[in-house]
Amino acid sequence: MELPGFVFYFITFFTMGGIYAILCLALNMQWGFGGLFNAGIAGFYAIGAYTGAILTAAGSDDHVGGFGLPILIGLVCAGIASGIVGWMIARICVRLKADYLAMASIGIAEIIRLAIVNEEWLTNGSLGISRIPRPLESVFSGRQSEVFFVVFVWIVVAVTFLVARRLQVSPWGRVMRAIRDNDAAAASVGKDVQRFRTETFVVGAIFMGVAGALSAHYFKFFSPDATEPLLITFLAWVMLIAGGSGNNIGAVAGALVIWAIWSLTEVVTQQLPPDWATRSSYIRMLLVGLLLQFVLQRFRSGLFPEKSPKLRVSDDR
Amino acid sequence: MxxxxxxxxxxxxxxxQPVSGWADxxxxxxxxxxxxxxxxxxxxxxxxxxxxxxxxxxxxxxxxxxxxxxxxxxxxxxxxxxxxxxxxxxxxxxxxxxxxxxxxxxxxxxxxxxxxxxxxxxxxxxxxxxxxxxxxxxxxxxxxxPSDNYQGEVLANIVLDEGLNKVAVAYVNNDYGVGIANTFKTAFEAKGGTITAFEKHEDKKNSYRGELATLASSGADALVVIAYAAGSGAKIVKQSLENGFFDRFVGTDGLRDDILIEQVGADALATSFFSSPTSPAENALSAALRKRFDETYGEGSDKPxxxxxxxxxxxxxxxxxxxxxxxxxxxxxxxxxxxxxxxxxxxxxxxxxxxxxxxxxxxxxxEGASGGHEFDENGDVAGFIGKFVVDGDSYKQIAIFE
The missing domain is CATH 3.40.50.2300 (Response regulator)
Known part of the structure; x- marks a missing residue:
């Protein structure tokens, strides 16, 4: 049966949207739960993407590779690699106050980018890694592979969501919120603020790495171009703030709504006369900006504001 | 909301939807x-x-x-x-x-x-x-x-034809620079040339004197610059001339930019030459195309x-x-x-x-304006690479290589 074209548009839409949803959920763990201002998302995304790519891609003479590991193992390793880097950074940086952490993380993302561009033996430098497989390519080909991949991405989104939700309602999540809102008070009741912050930073970094690896499998090619901070770090932040930081449903909804604004504005501007082709692309950027302004102004605390989960023990106090 | x-x-x-539904x-x-x-x-x-x-x-x-x-x-x-x-x-x-x-x-x-x-x-x-x-x-x-690989190979031939056997290479660290530089190095050495130094650099820095000092000390006859003039190329040429590191340059299409002549002057580039993907020798149809382009849009038929x-x-x-x-x-x-x-x-x-x-x-x-477009099994084309020299405030093509 032949499905109409717009169905496949929504498949690419939800594939990209799903990858952003994972990034957004991961950022929500760091910022929404823990109040850690990570401005280096692109760095963790890149580490995950390259780890996944190197472990699963076909061999090449130009760089380390040819391990041909299964994609699931690649995804897990991408998370682990990104988490280890996140842990090292957290050890050094989580003691910094929010704005200083932002500066440090921007710097670290840039270090990661330069390392990737220069360590050609590992990453093939700026030429990028090609022939990265997609899951079950031998079974699904052509459009079927797109359908399968979007399902695969949303399974990962679901796993990420469940982890985030579980963390949020757990005692650990309550401590995180306490630290976020008043770290001195949390420390005064004996909570190890540093340790909790490190943990949340690492967990977030793990899922950012997974999102990166999924993109590498989706594009089947990965080069440093694809780690552009505007499209990763900035967009993920806008998505989370618009969706509602601290709320996991908000993180997913924000990712989809903002990606819809980003993507569908072009459908509107394409209706302009063809002579306007150059102009309409800039009008579209203007439209994206206006809609973002509208969402951010109209919904100060996001589309889905944070709700603290109810405590199960009623006589807690 | x-x-x-x-x-x-x-x-x-x-x-x-209705727009895409129009049958005609x-x-x-x-x-x-x-x-x-x-x-x-x-x-x-x-x-x-x-x-x-x-x-x-x-x-x-x-x-x-x-x-x-x-x-x-x-x-x-x-x-x-x-x-x-x-x-x-x-x-x-x-x-x-x-x-x-x-x-x-x-x-x-x-x-x-x-x-x-x-x-x-x-x-x-x-x-x-x-x-x-x-x-x-x-x-x-x-x-x-043509793939960047192709320009690298042709450039190696052009440089050797010019009688330059010892060159240093400065290339920008992106897919463009790395792609051409690596194939140039392989082809140049295979044909008996010597690369005395091979240095990559980051785009858009203010000074390249450190890299240039290393390259100059290697004893090369000329510097091959594989970079965009607006990014790092023009600065590299300028700083080489100012500090006396090199006085002869070989560039690729990225460097073949009017900005370069504006910044260092035509005289300083008299012995330098450039390679760039080009169109085959102009025939009546491609000339007519360019004329039509300039008439319709004012200018720009010579743009990349x-x-x-x-x-x-x-x-x-x-x-x-x-x-x-x-x-x-x-x-x-x-x-x-x-x-x-x-x-x-x-x-x-x-x-x-x-x-x-x-x-x-x-x-x-x-047979198009930019070549014959005979696709090989990978969907690639061989192309035409031109050799350019500075002529007044612009560039002149003096030879075409296939």
Whole structure:
């Protein structure tokens, strides 16, 4: 049966949207739960993407590779690699106050980018890694592979969501919120603020790495171009703030709504006369900006504001 | 609110549907990086595509007089938005084929994520990365500029012909610089030349004196600069001259930019020479094309990738005409037939003649403004590399290598 074209548009839409949803959920763990201002998302995304790519891609003479590991193992390793880097950074940086952490993380993302561009033996430098497989390519080909991949991405989104939700309602999540809102008070009741912050930073970094690896499998090619901070770090932040930081449903909804604004504005501007082709692309950027302004102004605390989960023990106090 | 946005989105989509439903328009997508890092290059490139569109329609239309329509989408010359833009072209606009992908990363991502799985022909006018050669595209992805590998090899020959056996190489650390530099090094050394120093550098720094001092101390006769003049190339040449590191330079197309002459002066570049992908020796048809371009758009026919974009659009149109329908598989299969020899040669602006030949059942071979476009099994073309020297405040081509 032949499905109409717009169905496949929504498949690419939800594939990209799903990858952003994972990034957004991961950022929500760091910022929404823990109040850690990570401005280096692109760095963790890149580490995950390259780890996944190197472990699963076909061999090449130009760089380390040819391990041909299964994609699931690649995804897990991408998370682990990104988490280890996140842990090292957290050890050094989580003691910094929010704005200083932002500066440090921007710097670290840039270090990661330069390392990737220069360590050609590992990453093939700026030429990028090609022939990265997609899951079950031998079974699904052509459009079927797109359908399968979007399902695969949303399974990962679901796993990420469940982890985030579980963390949020757990005692650990309550401590995180306490630290976020008043770290001195949390420390005064004996909570190890540093340790909790490190943990949340690492967990977030793990899922950012997974999102990166999924993109590498989706594009089947990965080069440093694809780690552009505007499209990763900035967009993920806008998505989370618009969706509602601290709320996991908000993180997913924000990712989809903002990606819809980003993507569908072009459908509107394409209706302009063809002579306007150059102009309409800039009008579209203007439209994206206006809609973002509208969402951010109209919904100060996001589309889905944070709700603290109810405590199960009623006589807690 | 979410509802409102969703409703707006649905409304926009519904508004878009009837347009794609018009039966008489033959649509081809143009995946361009209109905003983003390549924005400077865009206006003439887009004009070239529009000129091809106009030529087809002026020559009697496509598939029996239908309108040939180019749908432009903005991929921002980056992977993520290019995938999104390509998906809109292929799935919402329902185009018969896609012209584009400007930067290599964007082209490959869009091809792997959208055009290959949807079995749509994609022809890039500008993607030069060697990585495009070996993607598993099931014969759907083509490009009509030579791979960077090719320019590196030809440059090695040009430099040796000039009698330079010992050179130092400074190249910018991106896919362009690394691609050309590596093939240049391999080819140059294989042919008996010596690379005395081989240094990469980051774009857009203020000083390259440190790198240059290292390169100069290696005892080379000339410095090969593989970089964009506006990014790092002009600074490297200028600082080399100021500090007496080098006085003779060999550049690639990135350096062959008027900015270089503005910054260091023509006199200082008297002994330097440049390689650049070029078009074959001008014939009447390509000259007429350039004249028409300048008359229609004021200027710009000499800008980079104008010829290639015109040819890519024209090749797709010919493939559709040859296929006799907008069926994507048929269009894809027809491309090689209209592009490769044998066949009666048609050139830019000869749309009506091509349509007539196809109608008569004759095989045609499009020889474009930027070359003959004989696709090999990877969908790559060999190309023409020109050797340029400085002439007054611009450049003069003195030889063409194939």
């Amino acid at each position: 979410k509802k409102q946005i969703l409703m707006a989105a649905v409304a926009a989509l519904m508004a878009a 328009d033959v649509k081809v997508g143009a995946l361009m990086g209109i905003t983003g890092p390549l924005a400077n290059f865009i206006p003439p490139i887009l004009n070239a595509a529009k000129l091809a569109e106009a030529d087809v329609n002026a020559g009697g239309g496509i598939l029996g007089g239908n309108n040939f329509v180019l749908v432009v989408a903005d991929g921002q010359a980056a992977a993520q938005p290019s995938v999104d833009a390509a998906s809109k072209l292929v799935n919402l606009e329902n185009v018969a084929a896609v012209m584009g992908g400007l930067s290599s990363g964007a082209t490959i991502a869009a091809a792997n994520a959208v055009t290959i799985p949807n079995k749509v022909l994609q022809v890039s006018p500008t993607a030069t990365s060697p990585a495009l050669t070996d993607i598993e595209d099931d014969d759907h992805v083509y490009r009509i500029v 990738f104008v010829d290639q974009t015109y040819d890519a659009t024209m090749l797709i149109a010919l493939a559709i005409e040859k296929a006799g329908s907008t069926d994507r598989a048929a269009v894809k299969n027809a491309l090689r037939e209209v592009a490769n020899a044998p066949g009666e040669v048609v050139g830019p602006g000869e749309w009506a003649k091509a349509v007539k030949l196809i109608a008569e059942g004759k095989d045609i071979n499009y």
